[in-house]
Every structure is written in C-alpha cells, then in structure tokens.
Amino acid sequence: MSSEYLESEIFCMGTNIIQRVYGFNARKTIKEVENEMKRLEALMNFYKDSSEIGILNSYGFEKEVKLSRDVFYIIKKAKYFSEISQGAFDISLAPVIELWGVFTKHERVPLEKEIKEKISLVSYNNLILNEGENTVKFSKENMKIDLGGIAKGYAADRATQIYKQNNVNAAFINLGGNVMVFGEKPDNSDWSVGVQEPFKSRGEIIGVANITNESVVTSGNYVRYFEDKGVKYHHIIDPRTGYPADSNLMSVTVISQNSMEGDALSTAAFVLGDKEGMQLIKNYGAKAIFITKDKKVKITSNMRQDFYLIEDNGFEYCSEVGL
Ligand code: ADP
Numbered sequence: 212m213s214s215e216y217l218e219s220e221i222f223c224m225g226t227n228i229i230q231r232v233y234g235f236n237a238r239k240t241i242k243e244v245e246n247e248m249k250r251l252e253a254l255m256n257f258y259k260d261s262s263e264i265g266i267l268n269s270y271g272f273e274k275e276v277k278l279s280r281d282v283f284y285i286i287k288k289a290k291y292f293s294e295i296s297q298g299a300f301d302i303s304l305a306p307v308i309e310l311w312g313v314f315t316k317h318e319r320v321p322l323e324k325e326i327k328e329k330i331s332l333v334s335y336n337n338l339i340l341n342e343g344e345n346t347v348k349f350s351k352e353n354m355k356i357d358l359g360g361i362a363k364g365y366a367a368d369r370a371t372q373i374y375k376q377n378n379v380n381a382a383f384i385n386l387g388g389n390v391m392v393f394g395e396k397p398d399n400s401d402w403s404v405g406v407q408e409p410f411k412s413r414g415e416i417i418g419v420a421n422i423t424n425e426s427v428v429t430s431g432n433y434v435r436y437f438e439d440k441g442v443k444y445h446h447i448i449d450p451r452t453g454y455p456a457d458s459n460l461m462s463v464t465v466i467s468q469n470s471m472e473g474d475a476l477s478t479a480a481f482v483l484g485d486k487e488g489m490q491l492i493k494n495y496g497a498k499a500i501f502i503t504k505d506k507k508v509k510i511t512s513n514m515r516q517d518f519y520l521i522e523d524n525g526f527e528y529c530s531e532v533g534l
C-alpha cells in the first residue's frame with residue numbers, strides 16, 4: 212500500500228479545516244469532503260439570514276419551518292444531548308451568546324438585566340420537532356438557535372462517511388480542534404493526537420491519546436476568550452446563569468466514535484464541572500480526559516491504555532481515575 216498522502220486546508224465553518232488523505236483516490240475524496248463542508252456551512256450559518264438556521268430563527272415562532280434532513284437531524288440530536296445533560300448543552304442559548312458577542316468583533320460583558328431578559332428565551336424544551344415532516348417550531352417568540360457547539364462534530368462525521376464511501380486507505384481531518392481519524396496508516400502505527408496543555412500556548416501538549424477510527428474533541432476555557440478589566444471571559448456559557456461556565460475545569464477532551472457526540476458531550480461536561488461531567492461521560496459510555504484548574508488530570512478507565520501523560524510537567528493523575 213502506498214504511504215503517500217495528500218493534504219489540504221480550507222477556511223470553512225469559521226475555522227481552518229485540514230485534511231490528510233492516504234490512497235490513490237485522495238484528490239477526488241478531499242474535494243468531495245470540501246464541497247460537503249461548504250454545503251453544511253451554507254445550511255447552518257447563524258449569521259446568514261438565507262441559511263436554514265437563519266430562516267428558522269426569523270420565522271420559527273410564526274410557523275413550522277421545513278428543514279433539510281441534515282439540519283433536522285442535528286437539532287434532534289442537540290435536543291437529546293440537552294436532555295441527558297440537564298440543559299448544560301443547549302442550542303437555544305443563542306440569544307445569550309449573541310449578547311456576549313462570541314465570534315464577533317463586539318465581545319463585551321453584558322449588563323445583568325440584559326442577561327436576565329435573554330435567558331428567559333433559553334430552553335431546549337421550547338423547540339418543537341415534527342419527525343415525519345422534518346419541521347421545527349419555536350414555542351417562544353424571539354428565541355434563536357445556534358448549532359456552533361455541535362456542527363463541526365457533525366461535519367467530521369460526514370467527512371468520515373465520505374472517506375468510507377470512497378474506500379480511502381486512511382484519513383485525518385481537523386476542524387479547528389475537532390479531530391477525526393479513519394482507517395490505518397500505511398505503517399500501521401496508531402494515530403496519536405496531542406492534548407493541549409491548557410496554561411501554555413497552542414501546540415504545547417500535556418499528553419498524547421492514541422486513537423483508532425475515533426474522534427477527539429476538546430472544549431476548553433483557553434480556546435476563545437476576551438479580557439475586560441483584567442477578567443477573562445471565555446466562550447462556553449452556562450445556560451443556567453448566562454455567564455461563562457465557572458467550574459474547576461480547564462478543559463474536557465472527549466474521545467468517541469461519533470464526533471457530534473463528542474462535540475456536544477465535551478461542551479456539556481465542561482459546563483457541568485468534573486464530578487457531574489465525569490458522571491455524564493460515564494453514563495454515556497464515552498472516553499474522556501479532564502484537566503482541572505489545579506493541574507489534576509482525570510481520565511476515564513477505558514482510556515488508561517491509550518493516554519500517555521508527559522512526565523514532570525506539573526500535572527498529575529488524580530486518584531479518582533477509575534470509574
Ligand atoms: P469550540 O467552538 O471552541 O469548538 P465548543 O465545541 O465547546 O468549542 O463550542 C462552543 C460554542 O458553542 C460557543 O462558541 C458557542 O457558540 C456555543 N456554546 C457555548 N456554550 C454552549 C452551551 N452551553 N451549549 C451549547 N452551545 C454552547
């Protein structure tokens with residue numbers, strides 16, 4: 212088998228998407244995945260009134276809005292992850308996220324009364340789904356949804372389906388931190404993915420996870436933030452308060468076969484904090500690596516063989532490793 216691969220990078224879904232594909236049909240497959248990513252972005256772009264999400268956010272209270280299979284499926288799954296996380300993950304948080312200006316040039320600390328007003332619009336229970344018709348309706352006026360916390364995971368899963376369909380030998384895709392690997396590399400070595408050292412600059416790692424046909428997704432408070440009067444405000448919001456999640460965690464990395472699951476679960480577990488977050492991951496049966504603010508590393512027992520912590524880096528395994 213040829214050990215040659217092709218690499219490509221495009222900017223899409225608000226991030227750099229990097230692919231590395233092994234096999235004779237790599238070029239065609241890469242193009243197909245790029246086109247699929249562009250299609251998904253056009254469907255789900257929160258900032259575009261003409262996207263399906265834009266249309267739903269404009270008319271969702273007035274009428275049932277018919278959606279594509281992809282978008283309906285993602286909303287259905289998002290609602291499910293809200294339910295199992297007791298609302299720690301919630302796509303209807305969009306009005307609050309807008310206030311904070313996440314992903315815009317207008318990041319700011321909102322007034323308390325603004326948060327109060329917008330948080331009254333937030334609840335996944337206000338999303339009414341009609342399975343047979345693929346329609347969604349809002350039961351509250353002015354509510355909005357944003358798939359930003361789950362869309363990249365879905366896109367990674369779609370990419371993997373395309374790699375499979377095209378019978379490529381192996382592939383790697385990274386959508387701004389949502390990593391997915393497929394197949395076996397020509398030398399049969401494991402795919403390994405570094406876990407970011409949350410106190411240091413990008414690229415410095417605390418350890419390495421070995422994975423096979425799996426996805427690795429990290430939610431961390433260092434990924435995206437702004438500072439105001441010396442206080443850091445990051446982009447993962449606790450739907451119960453409307454403020455950045457304030458747990459004892461620096462990051463949660465979830466390893467799972469399905470990247471959309473990993474995307475939703477990592478955000479949810481980050482909001483819930485290490486104890487409840489671990490419980491959620493355990494109930495779900497995924498694998499995870501939690502890093503706390505006091506430099507403890509907690510991993511699920513199903514990850515013990517596949518995660519290597521770099522020694523003498525100031526981080527230590529916590530005694531509660533097992534589940
Ligand atoms: P990243 O965007 O860095 O990959 P996440 O996957 O954790 O990080 O997603 C965070 C994004 O999801 C935020 O930028 C915001 O748009 C949205 N979001 C923030 N908090 C929540 C939440 N509690 N539930 C659902 N989506 C959220």
Ligand code: MG
Pocket residue numbers: 360361430473474475476477478
């Ligand atoms: Mg996420």
